[in-house]
Amino acid sequence: MKTYNKFVDYYDEIIRWSWYDINSEVEFLDEMIVKFSPLLTREGQGVGDILEFACWTGSIARELEKKWYNVFWVDLSEEMIKKANNKQKFIIWDMTSINLKLEYDIILCNYNSVCHLNSWEDWQKFFKNSYKHLKKWWIFIFDILTVFEFENMTKDFRWFFNVKGDTICLEMFSHPQPLPCKEGSKYYKWLIKMFINSWENKYNLVEEEIKEISFPVDEIKKELEKTWFKIKHLEDFHFGEVTGESERIYFVVEK
Numbered sequence: 001m002k003t004y005n006k007f008v009d010y011y012d013e014i015i016r017w018s019w020y021d022i023n024s025e026v027e028f029l030d031e032m033i034v035k036f037s038p039l040l041t042r043e044g045q046g047v048g049d050i051l052e053f054a055c056w057t058g059s060i061a062r063e064l065e066k067k068w069y070n071v072f073w074v075d076l077s078e079e080m081i082k083k084a085n086n087k088q089k090f091i092i093w094d095m096t097s098i099n100l101k102l103e104y105d106i107i108l109c110n111y112n113s114v115c116h117l118n119s120w121e122d123w124q125k126f127f128k129n130s131y132k133h134l135k136k137w138w139i140f141i142f143d144i145l146t147v148f149e150f151e152n153m154t155k156d157f158r159w160f161f162n163v164k165g166d167t168i169c170l171e172m173f174s175h176p177q178p179l180p181c182k183e184g185s186k187y188y189k190w191l192i193k194m195f196i197n198s199w200e201n202k203y204n205l206v207e208e209e210i211k212e213i214s215f216p217v218d219e220i221k222k223e224l225e226k227t228w229f230k231i232k233h234l235e236d237f238h239f240g241e242v243t244g245e246s247e248r249i250y251f252v253v254e255k
């Protein structure tokens, strides 16, 4: 079963435009960048380049570029580049190991992409790699879905969407059997069923699976500090203050 190969046809419409309003997310990211980059002024003076890891087809990058940012995109998936409209800026590589030999002003990894790294070792490598690609005094922003949120979603989660005549069903399950990850942690699996309307309302079923994991916020903070990042800010994307019941948390850290 392949991952994100067919769902790429529906992702932007379902996730980026109907599930979450992309504009509010871009506004939020812009606000975080301006607030927590000490060398940046509101008019954009002093800003250079953003390196966006796990950029998907560049939907966030394109919106950020409408402001005054210059964004370079990295994603592992070759399917993405077929959908991306700015292929010059797109690098297909693993964000845990890429070495661009350059430092950027902002590193961004948006929308629980870090949870797609299925081992704690990969999270550690990714934090180190982000540190390596960041200029001193500048910031790295990423977000996670929390263990609380994954546990909630696996209780009873099944969503249906109609996109261009096709029906898409998203379900989530948890797996106690760990991947090579930290002791006691689980992984969570999205099962995506795409009922594709082929001809005269005859449907073909295509399935894809996406595995994600998450870790307690305190462990992530400890690891970031071990990697020499200074923690500037944590924010619950929906409610502001981070609590034990936060679903999605943004981390803003400085080199």
Ligand SMILES: C[S@@+](CC[C@H](N)C(=O)[O-])C[C@H]1O[C@@H](n2cnc3c(N)ncnc32)[C@H](O)[C@@H]1O
Pocket (backbone or CB within 6 Å): 004, 016, 053, 054, 055, 056, 057, 059, 060, 074, 075, 076, 077, 080, 093, 094, 095, 096, 109, 110, 111, 112, 113, 116, 117
């Ligand atoms: C949920 S999507 C996030 C998309 C985008 N950041 C957004 O805000 O909509 C997760 C992305 O992570 C990418 N990804 C997963 N593992 C990766 C890795 N090791 N290196 C680079 N990208 C990776 C996937 O290909 C996918 O595009």
